[in-house]
Amino acid sequence: MRRGPSPGKPGGYNARMNAHHQTFDAAVIGGGLVGKTAALALTQGGLRVALLAQPCAAPAANALFDSRVYALSSSSQALLERLRVWQALDLSRLGPVYDMRVFGDAHAELHFSAFQASVPQLAWIVESAVIERALDAALRFQPNLSWIDTRAQALDFGVEGASVGLANGNVLAADLVVGADGAHSWVRAQIGSKTNRRDYRQTGVVANFKAEKPHGETAFQWFKDGEIVALLPMPDGHVSLVWSARTEHAEALLALDPAQLAAEVERVTGGRFGALECVTPAQGFPLALQTVDRLVAPNVALVGDAAHLIHPLAGQGMNLGLRDVAALADTLAAKESFRDLGDTVLLRRYERARREDIRALMIATDGLQKLFATPGPLAKVIRNTGMALVGAQPFVKRWLVSAALG
Numbered sequence: 130m131r132r133g134p135s136p137g138k139p140g141g142y143n144a145r146m147n148a149h150h151q152t153f154d155a156a157v158i159g160g161g162l163v164g165k166t167a168a169l170a171l172t173q174g175g176l177r178v179a180l181l182a183q184p185c186a187a188p189a190a191n192a193l194f195d196s197r198v199y200a201l202s203s204s205s206q207a208l209l210e211r212l213r214v215w216q217a218l219d220l221s222r223l224g225p226v227y228d229m230r231v232f233g234d235a236h237a238e239l240h241f242s243a244f245q246a247s248v249p250q251l252a253w254i255v256e257s258a259v260i261e262r263a264l265d266a267a268l269r270f271q272p273n274l275s276w277i278d279t280r281a282q283a284l285d286f287g288v289e290g291a292s293v294g295l296a297n298g299n300v301l302a303a304d305l306v307v308g309a310d311g312a313h314s315w316v317r318a319q320i321g322s323k324t325n326r327r328d329y330r331q332t333g334v335v336a337n338f339k340a341e342k343p344h345g346e347t348a349f350q351w352f353k354d355g356e357i358v359a360l361l362p363m364p365d366g367h368v369s370l371v372w373s374a375r376t377e378h379a380e381a382l383l384a385l386d387p388a389q390l391a392a393e394v395e396r397v398t399g400g401r402f403g404a405l406e407c408v409t410p411a412q413g414f415p416l417a418l419q420t421v422d423r424l425v426a427p428n429v430a431l432v433g434d435a436a437h438l439i440h441p442l443a444g445q446g447m448n449l450g451l452r453d454v455a456a457l458a459d460t461l462a463a464k465e466s467f468r469d470l471g472d473t474v475l476l477r478r479y480e481r482a483r484r485e486d487i488r489a490l491m492i493a494t495d496g497l498q499k500l501f502a503t504p505g506p507l508a509k510v511i512r513n514t515g516m517a518l519v520g521a522q523p524f525v526k527r528w529l530v531s532a533a534l535g
Contacts, residue, residue, distance in 0.1 A: 151275070153179045154470060156293055156303040158281050158316050162199075162257065163433030163450040164309030165264040169212050170458040171307070172271045176470075179275045179301055180268070181293070194337040195256035196409045198369045200226065200348070200361060200444035202252055205451045209260075217263045224254035224363040228347040233501070234509045251348070252444070254361045254369060277301070284319040290471055291428040304470035306429045307457070312419060314435035320426035326419040326438070329498065331356070332379030333441055334372040336411040337363065338391060341403030344368055349401060350442075355502040357442050358397055368402060370394055371441060373416060383413050416440055418495050424480040428471030430457055437487050440494040449490055456482045 153176075157168040160182020168180040201209075209215035227250055231239040243251050268274055283294030290304045308316025317324070344362040351358045357373040372394075374382060382390060387407035395405050419438035424431045433450035460479040461470060468475050500511070 151179070151299070151301050153177050153275070153301060153303045155179070155305040155307060156181060156291070156301060157307040157309055158182075158293075159307075159309030159311060159314075159433070159435070161309065161311065161433065162260055162264065162447065163454060164307075165261070165268065166208070166212070166214075166451060167307050167309050167432055167454045167457065168274060169214070169264060169267055169271065170208075170454055171461070172274045173212060174458055174462055175273075176461075177273045177275075178271075179277055179303065181277050181279070181281055181295075194222075194363060194367060194369070194409055195258040196335050196337060196412045197257040198254055198335070198337075198361065198363070199257065199260070199447040200252040201255050201451075202445070202448045203248065204455070205448045206253060208451050208455045212267065214260075214263045214267050217266060218255065219259055219262075221364060222256055222259045224361070224367075225250040225346050226252040226254060226348045226362060228345070229350070230347060231350045231352075233352050254348075254363055281315065284316070286428055290469065304428065305461075305476075306471075308429060308431040308435045309433050310435055312417070312434040312438050314431065316429065317421060317431055317435050320423075320429050322424075322426070322431065323422045324419055325422075326417055329373075329416040329418065329440060330376050331373050331416040332376050332383075332413045333416055334370065334374055334379050334382050334411055334413050336370045336390060336407055337409040338368050338370065338394065338402075338405040339408050340366055340368050340405055342401070344402060349398065351398060352501040353397060355504065357498075357501065358394075359442075359444075360394075360398060360402065361444075367408065368405075371444075373440070373442060376415075379413050383411050385411075387411075418491065420491065424483060425473070425476035427473050427476075430476050430479055432457060436483075437491065439491055440498045442497055443490075443494050445490055445494070449487065452486060453483055 155171050155176050156179040157164050157171070158181045160180065164180070164182060168178050172178040206215055227243045229241040229251055241251060243249065268276070277295070279295050279297045281293050282296050284306065285292045290302060291306045293301050293303065293306065295301065306316060308314050310316055343366065346362050348362060349360045356375060356378070359371040361369040361371065363369050372382065382393065385393065390411055391405040391407045417438055418440065421431065421436060424436050432453035436453060437449060439446055439449065457479050460475065460482065464475050
């Protein structure tokens with residue numbers, strides 16, 4: 130690991146480089162939740178870290194619910210607790226999930242229970258902005274972190290590690306570059322990692338509602354006509370919608386005014402929550418399956434959506450990315466003293482540690498999407514029979530819950 134003196138002053142939150150070159154142990158490119166978590170995990174692990182991301186203002190703490198929410202598993206909770214971020218979350222904005230009900234064709238139904246699985250909860254529903262505020266607060270107090278609010282535009286490699294050219298004309302050097310810059314990752318392109326992308330021709334429509342009837346800390350999911358509608362429990366009698374709809378249908382949903390959208394959600398969910406009041410603007414994002422041929426290269430590791438993209442029907446995309454961060458941090462912490470952080474042998478340990486988890490979740494989510502999107506009576510019989518078999522086997526349900534918890 131490079132330990133030479135830096136030509137500039139020590140880094141700090143939002144620090145700008147004050148020399149043409151600055152040296153770090155690791156540079157994290159990408160300022161989403163996974164990128165910020167990676168930067169925090171590495172700097173708390175004793176590394177000097179640069180976070181390359183243009184700051185984006187999160188909604189104020191007293192704002193309406195953020196339209197984008199995540200179902201965080203116990204593995205994600207454990208990582209955030211380890212980083213002392215979970216303890217700083219606004220508990221009034223967290224929604225526990227104690228039960229989950231999944232409805233298929235006709236009367237097919239599955240019920241998952243935290244009590245039956247002997248776990249405290251199946252997941253926590255947390256707004257993106259709530260996590261981001263806690264991460265930002267934690268990052269402010271990391272003396273070995275420099276937040277550089279400009280983009281990277283060149284990436285070169287040599288015997289001394291990686292060199293990152295910045296849009297402001299500066300250059301930084303790092304033993305390790307972490308690509309956390311999303312599905313269209315610039316870092317991934319620089320190392321020539323090939324992608325295989327298949328669009329689902331669906332759009333995820335998200336919005337939040339005030340519900341007339343209590344949700345009972347239960348998550349509901351309906352498979353209807355090749356689309357998936359989920360309502361997730363949030364605090365104070367609110368629910369969060371994730372509707373994986375065919376793109377043309379999603380465009381029609383996004384064009385509805387709030388009252389019309391609420392009425393349509395009431396209709397498709399059979400009035401499960403009574404009258405709904407839309408409290409956040411609806412947003413849409415395209416859905417796709419994306420794999421990459423390698424997660425690492427000399428001096429580079431990919432995490433989050435830069436490394437994989439899955440269907441949101443199981444709500445596991447963010448959890449998968451956070452498990453990347455945990456595995457990378459653990460791999461680096463266990464490295465031999467004679468290895469650099471960017472050593473290919475070391476980084477391949479991280480890649481091997483993640484391959485099985487990523488592949489299994491991709492196969493599961495893609496298979497379920499295909500199964501429930503296939504029309505025709507035969508597919509309907511297969512779906513109903515499969516749900517009935519799963520529902521009749523407690524050990525299978527426990528295994529599914531264990532997999533979802535990470």
